[in-house]
Amino acid sequence: MRQKPGQPGRAGRRHGEAGPDTASDETGGTLHEHPATGSAKSKAGTGGLLEKALTRQNLQTAWKRVKANKGAAGVDGLDIEQTAQVIRQSWPEIRQVLLTGCYRPSPVRKVMIPKPDGSQRELGIPTVLDRLIQQALLQVLHPLIDPTFSPHSHGFRPGRRAHDAVNAARKFVQSGKRVVVDVDLAKFFDRVNHDILIDRLKRRIDDAGVIRLVRAYLNAGIMDGGVVVDRHLGTPQGGPLSPLLANVLLDEVDKALEVRGYSFARYADDCNVYVGSQRAGERVMAYLRKLYTGLKLQINEAKSAVDSAFGRKFLGYALWEAKGSEVKCAVAYKALDNFKARIRQLTRRSGARSMAQVVQKLRPYLLGWKAYFGMAQTPKVWRELDEWLRHRLRAIQLKHWKRPRVIYRELMVLGASQDVAKQVAGNCHRWWRNSAMLLNCVLTIAYFDALGLPRLS
Numbered sequence: 001m002r003q004k005p006g007q008p009g010r011a012g013r014r015h016g017e018a019g020p021d022t023a024s025d026e027t028g029g030t031l032h033e034h035p036a037t038g039s040a041k042s043k044a045g046t047g048g049l050l051e052k053a054l055t056r057q058n059l060q061t062a063w064k065r066v067k068a069n070k071g072a073a074g075v076d077g078l079d080i081e082q083t084a085q086v087i088r089q090s091w092p093e094i095r096q097v098l099l100t101g102c103y104r105p106s107p108v109r110k111v112m113i114p115k116p117d118g119s120q121r122e123l124g125i126p127t128v129l130d131r132l133i134q135q136a137l138l139q140v141l142h143p144l145i146d147p148t149f150s151p152h153s154h155g156f157r158p159g160r161r162a163h164d165a166v167n168a169a170r171k172f173v174q175s176g177k178r179v180v181v182d183v184d185l186a187k188f189f190d191r192v193n194h195d196i197l198i199d200r201l202k203r204r205i206d207d208a209g210v211i212r213l214v215r216a217y218l219n220a221g222i223m224d225g226g227v228v229v230d231r232h233l234g235t236p237q238g239g240p241l242s243p244l245l246a247n248v249l250l251d252e253v254d255k256a257l258e259v260r261g262y263s264f265a266r267y268a269d270d271c272n273v274y275v276g277s278q279r280a281g282e283r284v285m286a287y288l289r290k291l292y293t294g295l296k297l298q299i300n301e302a303k304s305a306v307d308s309a310f311g312r313k314f315l316g317y318a319l320w321e322a323k324g325s326e327v328k329c330a331v332a333y334k335a336l337d338n339f340k341a342r343i344r345q346l347t348r349r350s351g352a353r354s355m356a357q358v359v360q361k362l363r364p365y366l367l368g369w370k371a372y373f374g375m376a377q378t379p380k381v382w383r384e385l386d387e388w389l390r391h392r393l394r395a396i397q398l399k400h401w402k403r404p405r406v407i408y409r410e411l412m413v414l415g416a417s418q419d420v421a422k423q424v425a426g427n428c429h430r431w432w433r434n435s436a437m438l439l440n441c442v443l444t445i446a447y448f449d450a451l452g453l454p455r456l457s
Helices: 049-053 056-069 080-099 128-148 162-174 194-202 208-218 242-259 278-294 333-346 355-372 379-401 404-413 418-426 437-441 445-451
Strands: 108-114 120-125 179-184 222-224 227-229 263-267 270-275 305-308 317-321 327-331
Touching (some): 128 208, 128 242, 162 327, 194 242, 379 445
8 A cells, every 4th residue: 555654653554464474384395286276387486385285274363363463344245354263164164165266355434634735545355364364465476576576676675664765865865966857647546457457467477366356356346325336447446456466567767767777766656766857857758667667557647747856745755955965854845734634633622621631642653753753854843843843831820721710720730830820710711822832831741741642753
């Protein structure tokens, strides 16, 4: 799936990302090919992958990861525990159907989630059983396929993260390549061509059983409002296999750029190419249009451009030039706006929550956001965000106290002088203006530290 900084905190192994080790057959013997799994003449020893994916050890590892990801139920309505009961009762039959190539995945459940810009992203949630099978496949396929990917690809890969892509971009700009070809694909996950994707997958593995099962997942359809809609395009975001399949398809573009010696960084479907001039950038953009057209993908012209590297954002970061021509990272303006919008949402001034409860609700988001944007080399911006956040919390506290008598009493309890308590209480309805200056002496930084509010600076 596309991992955006507009959702900070998202880190670690998500989306069913495979680990570095694959499990062996529980018998410890040679894996024998089932008639339905494909040719014994394998590419890089990939024959028998389906049997390998369905070993007890591999399935146990997959189940632990599915449980850890805590996903919602699919179209069958079965949660983790209910699915576990089904598996205990029916796994031998399910396994046999998988091996014979007769397994038919359930449609994914359509879920719309809001994006920071106000639009919505479509997710397709598979059933827990299908997530287990996909995760088991991923753990076998990932060690075979991932090493073949370009080193310029950073998304959904073990040991790589968005920070690596941003650092690569910064180094390219520092080297003098100050023009960026910023490419955004229009609804990438919804427009993946199944035939092209399967063809590229066949070039990497030779196991007909796995290919057939992957095709079945692509064609499973999506349930929207109780109606199953057939899908002939796209790989739904929400399944463990989708990120790997996305990289399989887009690696073709990566390799083409490598052959020409271009400096670039890609994270999922976000790709930035860095060049030395506007003219060179226009040539690269034309070349990328040709490459993506060959994959039947479409560039979002409204969000793509050839521009100064200092005028574009990449994965929520912007680049700026400090003294001595040193290129540094900053949080992009849009990411800052999204941060404040999310804080306002989490701290709505309605309801009877205590300040401690408000802070505890903020903590996960603040810690995740800080972890993601910790590369930003802008101390002043961090301090300003801290000040803005505490200012808002002070205003919320006054709103909770509401009445002058209550405000006066509570401030005195917190150690305020009579003069300060009287002045603040006397302007009780001017929440925002009244929550600065004098109130800072009472609801101090130490006060919020004691409540567990993380500092950004």
